[in-house]
Structure formats: structure tokens, C-alpha cells
Amino acid sequence: MEKKYTNYDEIDFAEEPSFIRWVQGKDQKATAFWNKWIGKHPEKSAAIKAAKVLVQAINIKEEEPSEARIKNLWDKIDAETKNDAKETAVVRSIGRRRWMSIAAAACIGLVAFFALYNPTTTVSIGNGEHLAYTLPDNSKVELNADSKLTFKAGDFDGDRIVNLEGEAFFEVEKGQSFKVITPNGMIEVLGTSFNVNARNGGLAVDCRTGKVLVTAKGSEQTLTKGLGTKLNANKSALETAYETDIDRQIGWRNGEFYLEMIPFTQAIEELERQFAIKIECDSSLKNKVGSYSFRTDDLKQAMQNVSFPLNADFEINGENVTIKAK
Amino acid sequence: MSDILLWKQLKDGNKSALERIYSTYISSLLRYGRKFSRNDQVIEDCIQDLFIELWKNRAGLGMTDSIQRYLLVALRRKVIRQLDKSKKWVSDTEPTELDFEAEIAVDQKLIEMEISSERAQQVKAAMGNLSKRQKEVIYLKYVSGLDYEDIGEIMDLNYQSVRNLVSNALKKLKGTLLPLVLVLMQLEKIGF
Numbered sequence: 001m002e003k004k005y006t007n008y009d010e011i012d013f014a015e016e017p018s019f020i021r022w023v024q025g026k027d028q029k030a031t032a033f034w035n036k037w038i039g040k041h042p043e044k045s046a047a048i049k050a051a052k053v054l055v056q057a058i059n060i061k062e063e064e065p066s067e068a069r070i071k072n073l074w075d076k077i078d079a080e081t082k083n084d085a086k087e088t089a090v091v092r093s094i095g096r097r098r099w100m101s102i103a104a105a106a107c108i109g110l111v112a113f114f115a116l117y118n119p120t121t122t123v124s125i126g127n128g129e130h131l132a133y134t135l136p137d138n139s140k141v142e143l144n145a146d147s148k149l150t151f152k153a154g155d156f157d158g159d160r161i162v163n164l165e166g167e168a169f170f171e172v173e174k175g176q177s178f179k180v181i182t183p184n185g186m187i188e189v190l191g192t193s194f195n196v197n198a199r200n201g202g203l204a205v206d207c208r209t210g211k212v213l214v215t216a217k218g219s220e221q222t223l224t225k226g227l228g229t230k231l232n233a234n235k236s237a238l239e240t241a242y243e244t245d246i247d248r249q250i251g252w253r254n255g256e257f258y259l260e261m262i263p264f265t266q267a268i269e270e271l272e273r274q275f276a277i278k279i280e281c282d283s284s285l286k287n288k289v290g291s292y293s294f295r296t297d298d299l300k301q302a303m304q305n306v307s308f309p310l311n312a313d314f315e316i317n318g319e320n321v322t323i324k325a326k
Numbered sequence: 327m328s329d330i331l332l333w334k335q336l337k338d339g340n341k342s343a344l345e346r347i348y349s350t351y352i353s354s355l356l357r358y359g360r361k362f363s364r365n366d367q368v369i370e371d372c373i374q375d376l377f378i379e380l381w382k383n384r385a386g387l388g389m390t391d392s393i394q395r396y397l398l399v400a401l402r403r404k405v406i407r408q409l410d411k412s413k414k415w416v417s418d419t420e421p422t423e424l425d426f427e428a429e430i431a432v433d434q435k436l437i438e439m440e441i442s443s444e445r446a447q448q449v450k451a452a453m454g455n456l457s458k459r460q461k462e463v464i465y466l467k468y469v470s471g472l473d474y475e476d477i478g479e480i481m482d483l484n485y486q487s488v489r490n491l492v493s494n495a496l497k498k499l500k501g502t503l504l505p506l507v508l509v510l511m512q513l514e515k516i517g518f
Contacts, residue, residue: 010500011493011496011497011500014496015492015493015496017471017473020467020468020471021471024468026471050500053503054496054499054500054503055468057430057449057452057499057503058430058464058468058499059430060428060429060430060453060464060465060468060469061428061429061430062357062360062469063357063360064353064357065352065353065356065357069356069366069370070349070352070353070356073352073370073373073374074345074348074349074352076374077348077374077377077378078345080374080378081341081344081377081378081381081382293367293368294367295367301366304364304366305365305366305367308363308364308365309365
């Protein structure tokens with residue numbers, strides 16, 4: 001064992017596990033061994049010194065992950081491994097139900113008009129807010145930021161129709177037909193839960209439970225659990241129903257956004273809505289199609305997440321953010 | 327406790343074994359993952375999936391004598407699959423996310439030896455001359471402290487390829503670092 005080292009050059013030493021552990025100070029046995037060996041082989045001291053410096057130089061820069069991060073991640077894993085049901089699918093991380101806490105604050109944005117003969121209720125919220133709202137038939141709606149819902153409260157039980165601009169998640173009570181009318185198409189259901197995104201002249205619907213009929217531009221799609229549809233790229237018809245990751249689509253309810261295959265401008269709009277900020281961005285970046293995900297609890301982290309795939313730098317100045325190509 | 331015993335407890339459905347495995351290896355998993363992508367969310371999602379799957383499929387797990395190796399292999403596959411997916415979506419940006427990025431830190435010891443900022447840059451840039459695979463083997467050998475067999479299994483390479491990668495990487499590093507090595511040897515007259 002000791003013998004073989006006499007033919008070693010600096011590279012051989014630098015590759016030797018016990019030599020590395022000695023240099024890194026990780027192994028007392030190795031320390032004892034090498035101190036002794038070097039004493040016996042002074043002719044090797046040049047090679048040993050070079051190898052030692054080389055191993056010391058390979059000191060790769062790393063940040064130790066924070067305690068909080070390690071704990072948060074474990075909490076998520078812990079929650080998902082609590083119930084032993086083997087058949088449950090792996091569900092994506094679920095954050096705090098942040099919208100609950102701001103729902104009260106969001107009421108500032110809730111305006112109800114009761115005109116005498118044509119009572120229309122308007123529920124609207126601005127940027128940086130989410131709102132949970134219960135309709136007269138006990139169906140639940142969660143409005144995403146910068147969205148508006150109107151309906152006629154007077155005869156809601158007989159004719160369940162709501163108008164939506166923006167994005168919302170619905171949990172519909174069983175009963176007569178329930179219709180969601182958007183500028184770009186209509187969704188009709190019996191009793192179910194589903195997400196509607198009707199922004200930027202588009203329409204995307206993802207069904208979580210029950211059955212949904214979506215009509216737009218003369219085409220229609222029936223969705224059952226786990227299926228979604230959206231207007232195609234030239235907004236001329238609905239795409240054939242496809243499998244959807246509903247937990248991602250409604251991640252916004254927990255402050256989590258997974259935006260897939262979209263131009264960066266749309267991610268900018270979402271960030272502006274969620275954080276109530278203004279973003280200025282190099283025009284060369286605006287049309288880069290990609291996936292952008294972020295959480296709404298940390299602006300800096302969110303900006304890091306979206307600028308990384310673009311290889312861009314960003315700067316936060318209060319409510320103004322600038323994004324520049326590197 | 328030995329890895330084999332801890333692994334057996336996990337297979338038997340002992341939740342605290344899962345927690346113990348997590349707390350022992352989470353730091354090295356997060357740090358290793360970060361070398362593939364600085365998008366922390368992606369890495370955390372992969373690690374979360376990894377542990378949930380480990381728990382759900384515990385009964386069917388094979389035996390392992392190295393939990394660290396098992397976890398690094400699994401994480402690497404997940405991360406690469408995930409980044410491949412997102413690479414497809416980012417049409418005209420460079421696929422930098424798939425790079426294994428590692429940089430040498432200029433540590434306090436070298437600074438105390440009053441190396442010039444130019445030399446500090448040389449040290450930092452030394453890893454830049456290595457291929458992605460070379461960076462990764464160097465990382466796994468010198469930071470994670472793994473042997474050639476384990477590294478081969480993690481990177482899906484045979485033993486000899488790992489050895490070649492390591493010694494070629496070291497030769498390159500030596501070339502870049504040589505001026506510095508010489509200076510340091512001059513300074514470190516007292517030796518050992």
C-alpha cells in the first residue's frame with residue numbers, strides 16, 4: 001500500500017481519496033498516515049506540495065441552503081406523505097392560502113350596484129389581490145388579480161349566469177344550468193369545479209371535477225375531470241380537449257404560477273397583476289417563448305425565476321422593475 | 327446507523343427513516359441540483375417529487391449500500407428530464423440550464439497570501455476550461471467525496487471513463503493553476 005505511492009506524481013496524489021481527505025482535513029486516520037509517509041519520503045515533497053495546492057484550489061463555490069428553505073421543503077413532503085393512500089397521485093406543492101388573508105382587504109375593490117329595475121352585482125378586484133366570493137346559490141368563486149365578475153342577483157336562482165373578465169376558479173353547486181360568459185366564449189355546467197382564464201382575447205378552461213361544456217367561435221368541447229381546452233393560436237376555434245395538470249392551472253389560488261409556453265410579455269402582465277408593479281423590459285426579450293413559474297410571496301425570488309431562463313438581469317426599485325438582457 | 331439498516335427501515339414504512347434520510351442528504355441534494363439550474367423552484371419540485379415517490383414506492387425499492395448515491399442518481403435523472411422539457415419551450419434562448427456550472431471559490435487562505443486580483447480571476451476561471459462532464463466529476467469527487475464507481479453510476483459512465491475524465495480535468499486545472507501553484511509554493515516555504 002505504502003509502496004505504490006513512491007511512483008506517484010502530483011496528479012496521482014491529487015486523485016487519491018485518502019490524500020484528498022487529508023488535505024480537506026476530513027479524516028484523522030489519513031492525516032496520521034500522510035504525515036508519517038511524507039516524513040519518510042522527502043524526495044516526494046515537491047509532488048506532494050503541488051498536489052496539495054491543487055486539491056486546496058478545487059474549492060468549489062457553494063451556498064449552504066438556508067434552514068428555513070430546508071424546513072419548508074420538508075413540510076411539503078411531510079404533508080404529501082402523511083396519508084398512506086397509495087392511489088393518490090403526486091400533488092404539486094401547495095403553499096399557504098394567502099388569498100384568504102387578503103380577501104378582507106380586497107373588499108375595497110368590491111363594488112355592488114343595485115339599480116332599481118336591473119340589479120347587476122359587480123365584483124371586481126385590482127392588481128395584487130385575490131378574492132373569494134360566494135354567489136347567491138352558494139357556488140364559490142375565487143377571483144384572480146385584475147378580474148371582474150358581474151351577475152344579476154335578483155333572479156340568480158332561476159338563471160345562473162355570470163359574466164367574467166380575467167381569471168377565476170369556480171366551484172358550482174349542483175342545480176340548474178350554470179353559465180359563465182366571457183368576451184371570448186361561454187362555459188356551461190351542471191355541478192362542478194373548473195378554472196377559466198379569459199385574458200388577452202384568449203380563453204382557457206380546465207376542469208377539476210364534474211362536466212363542463214365550453215363554446216367559443218362556433219366550436220364546442222366537453223370537458224370532464226382532468227381535461228382542458230383553450231382557443232387555438234389564431235383564436236379561431238377551441239383546441240380538442242387535452243389532459244391538463246389542474247393543480248398547476250389553479251396554482252394561482254395558492255400564489256403559485258406555472259406559465260407554460262407563453263411569450264414573456266404575458267408573464268410580465270401576470271407579474272404586474274400579482275405584485276401590483278410596473279415592469280420595463282428590453283424589447284428583445286418580450287417575445288421569447290418559454291415556461292415561467294413563480295410564487296407571489298417573494299418578488300425578488302419571482303424575478304430571479306423568470307429572468308434566469310432569459311439570461312437577463314433585473315433591478316427592483318420600489319414598484320418599478322427593469323429587466324435587461326445580459 | 328448504516329445505510330443498509332436505514333434503507334430497510336424506510337422499506338418497512340418507518341416515516342422517521344424518511345425524515346432522517348431527508349435531513350442527512352437535503353443539503354447535498356440542493357447544492358448538487360443548483361449546479362444544473364439556478365431556478366431553485368425547479369430543483370425543489372424535483373426533490374419533493376423524489377421523496378414523495380420514495381415513500382410511495384418504498385415497498386418495491388431495491389437494496390442499496392449508499393443512500394447518497396441512490397438519491398443523487400434519482401435527482402440527476404429528474405432534473406435533466408425536467409430541464410429537457412423546459413428547454414423545448416424556450417425556443418431561442420441558449421440552453422444554459424443544462425450546463426453543469428461550478429466555479430472555484432477564492433478562499434480566505436489564498437487572499438491572505440495576497441494573490442493579485444488577476445490571479446484570483448485565474449483561479450475562478452480555471453473551471454471554465456473544463457467540459458460540463460469534467461466539472462461534474464470534479465464536483466462529485468472533491469465536494470461530494472464519492473468514489474469512481476459511485477460517480478460512474480450517477481453519471482451513467484463506466485469506471486474507466488470516470489477515471490479519464492478526472493485525470494484530464496486535473497491536468498487542465500494544473501495547467502491553468504500552475505502559475506499560482508508556483509507562487510504559493512514559493513510563499514509556503516515552511517512547507518508541512
